[in-house]
Amino acid sequence: MKRIIVWIALLLGSAMDPLLAQRAEINYAFDTRLDREAFQKDYPDFLDAVTLEVKLSKGNVLLLKSQNYRASRLVQRPDSLVGLFWQQYASFLEQVPISGEVLSVVYRLEEGQPAQIRWKKYPVRAEEFSVVEGEVVQLKTGQDTLRIEVLKTNQQRAELYLLLNDLREVPRLLDELREKTIFLVQALEQELKPKVLERSPEVYGRYLGDRQVRVGNYARDMLIFSPGVSLGYVRGHWHTAYHNEMTLYLDRFRLKTRLGFQHQFFFDRSLEGTLQMFENHFLVAGFSFFEKTRDSPGLGHSGVKQEAQVTVGYLIGRQGTYYEPHTWRVAGGFNLTPFLKVEPELYFHGAFKQLSPGLRLTVGF
Known part of the structure; x- marks a missing residue:
């Protein structure tokens, strides 16, 4: 019976997948209010009207950006978008030597148009290593960046930024991307309600790890x-x-x-x-x-x-x-x-x- 439930969850891709089926309730003892000024200091000149941040393992970070909450739904399943990118271009990127360099990749998905990709490499001064969460990771002066742009014919637009220590870690992060992003979205809609979010010109959410979230919507007409x-x-x-x-x-x-x-x-x-x-x-x-x-x-x-x-x-x-x-x-x-x-x-x-x-x-x- 348990196997049947797991297969149904995998086929539907719903919030009741094997990872999230075991999730705890939102930790409301934790301060769920988001300090917008502190958020802006972390990402100066980067935040959009709607910005969601997900802290991933080993110092990796996911950012979702859009002009309104409705458009943000285009990137609320980042594992699907990142998985599609990796399926199409992994063989090419694996041929790009990136040791000691920072790699920036832009993947553009426009409705009715073929997918586009471009990338740049930036040198770093020296290679450094440290131990994070019991694993050896390479430290860089900058992180590898995967940027996915999603555009619809109705002018809706959203962006996904994946800040990585190593772009080759993408396959390992897919389950984590799905679980944590869905948890953040559910927490956001549970506390602020979808109808309120649709009217809010500013919506922010942060998943800080250990099922702790901070969310905020700042005013509306x-x-x-x-x-x-x-x-x-x-x-x-x-x-x-x-x-x-x-x-x-x-x-x-x-x-x-x-x-x-x-x-x-x-x-x-x-x-x-x-x-x-x-x-x-x-x-x-x-x-x-x-x-x-x-x-x-x-x-x-x-x-x-x-x-x-x-x-x-x-x-x-x-x-x-x-x-x-x-x-x-x-x-x-x-x-x-x-x-x-x-x-x-x-x-x-x-x-x-x-x-x-x-x-x-x-x-x-």
Whole structure:
């Protein structure tokens, strides 16, 4: 029975192959959050919008790159692509003397076109050896590189980079490539969800060995709603307020457009001593500033948190004598915590008549 299961897995090439059928769950005790800045330092001027890194044995590394997550599926089975390359060109490359040299190979697969290959050799200063994971390996000033480009007629494009101590190690790495890459992709989609990844302009994942992964998606185009309540002071009066604003978060723009309303409630006693409530309503528009991060409580969207806002409001509903007709409100908000912000305000009407400063403390998103 076990042999039948193994043969079915090999024929289907699925995630339930003999290697992955024994995999453990993702180690969530390990910090799975990815530090994008640290990742960029490791690969300066190299990361694409979607980049997946897989640490292989003996210091070898696999990198998968694409402009979006959908295109990355073209290279999410690197063992198939690398195996195809090796099947077609191993006999030629084995004739290329590479001792003491770094070999760079580019293998291009374009839909509807024959496969293309080219390679270059770069000399190294001297040969060095060391012991890695109990095996003797040759150290170089640079690694051999296998780059596979995959292009489809629908303009989707993805790239695979295999950084190797020795290009002749390719056949030995095929099973490892399959197992670790599938594990990383499954971890990515389990934590961030495929639909979210499809909308995310930046997706990164790292397999660091021992079934430990770090993943992150950094922002995407979305609507963010920010309800809240506040306590304010203006013109000698305390008041409460309820407000709800939405921000159009477009990742390619630093300033995010903000639109909403604010209902202010003033309380006073009449001549008869009864408590009265006076409502004043402002229509609000402005800009918000965000920071990209994996920790963003309150927004409901991983990857961003709000830092500050600048808004202009116009009085559209008035009760009492707290404001004159056609009153404007200018405010700047600064987030002290994800749920608490302070807002200095300035009220005036007409051509900056009767300037009145105010201050507001808001609890909300």
